[in-house]
Amino acid sequence: DIQMTQSPSSLSASVGDRVTITCRxxxxxxxxxxxxxxxPGKAPKSLIYGASSLQSGVPSKFSGSKSGxxxxxxxxxxxxxxxxxxxxxxxxxYPLTFGGGTKVEIK
Amino acid sequence: xxxxxxxxxxxxxxxxxxxxxxxxSGGSINSNSHYWGWIRQPPGKELEWIGNIYYSxxxxxSPSLKSRVTISVDTSNNQFSLKLNSVTAADTAVYxxxxxxxxxxxxxxxxxxxxxxx
Numbered sequence: 001d002i003q004m005t006q007s008p009s010s011l012s013a014s015v016g017d018r019v020t021i022t023c024r025x026x027x028x029x030x031x032x033x034x035x036x037x038x039x040p041g042k043a044p045k046s047l048i049y050g051a052s053s054l055q056s057g058v059p060s061k062f063s064g065s066k067s068g069x070x071x072x073x074x075x076x077x078x079x080x081x082x083x084x085x086x087x088x089x090x091x092x093x094y095p096l097t098f099g100g101g102t103k104v105e106i107k
Numbered sequence: 108x109x110x111x112x113x114x115x116x117x118x119x120x121x122x123x124x125x126x127x128x129x130x131x132s133g134g135s136i137n138s139n140s141h142y143w144g145w146i147r148q149p150p151g152k153e154l155e156w157i158g159n160i161y162y163s164x165x166x167x168x169s170p171s172l173k174s175r176v177t178i179s180v181d182t183s184n185n186q187f188s189l190k191l192n193s194v195t196a197a198d199t200a201v202y203x204x205x206x207x208x209x210x211x212x213x214x215x216x217x218x219x220x221x222x223x224x225x
Contacts, residue, residue: 001170032210034211034212036154036212042218043203043216043217043218043219044154044203044213044216045216046212046213046214048212049211049212049214050210050211055214087153087154089154089156089212091207091210091211091212094167095156095167095168095169095170095171096156097156098153098154098155098156099153100153101153101154
């Protein structure tokens with residue numbers, strides 16, 4: 001199985017901040033990486049696929065990038081509705097695997 | 108707009124079979140470019156992929172659950188289903204059904220249904 005190591009597990013930030021979350025794959029997954037946002041009691045929402053492509057309707061404040069086997073989700077101008085838990089997922093090969101999640105909290 | 112809705116018992120006894128159905132509305136399950144899948148999340152924990160199925164019936168399962176899982180599709184009713192045998196408390200989770208386009212992550216999720224094993 002491909003292991004996805006996500007960091008940090010939590011972070012505190014203020015409204016207006018720019019935050020970065022990282023996911024590292026245990027082997028090459030090309031660009032087969034997606035990011036999700038999950039709010040308490042809700043289903044995850046897909047933000048990004050293909051490491052950097054925005055899902056339809058997702059604001060451009062969310063962006064994704066890749067460097068080697070490291071992937072980054074950046075959220076610009078953090079707003080109250082962005083405080084949530086974020087997960088990465090690889091879909092290069094079965095079984096599909098998720099990172100452990102990053103909880104973004106209000107400072 | 109396509110929507111997914113999970114249904115099934117919210118309480119299952121240990122060692123029995125968990126059965127859930129996902130109903131697809133606003134679109135057809137007979138898609139040659141999508142997978143239909145299940146993902147679960149134990150309370151307070153991370154997401155776990157269970158498996159997926161193509162409308163033709165071809166399946167892929169998580170190796171850790173493969174011996175106990177069956178995912179099937181009912182194209183006539185626009186539904187797909189999950190069966191998980193011999194459940195224990197460790198199978199207590201919110202179960203989500205999903206749609207995933209080829210070469211993409213799941214883009215449509217059901218609201219999720221909590222299944223408690225007790």
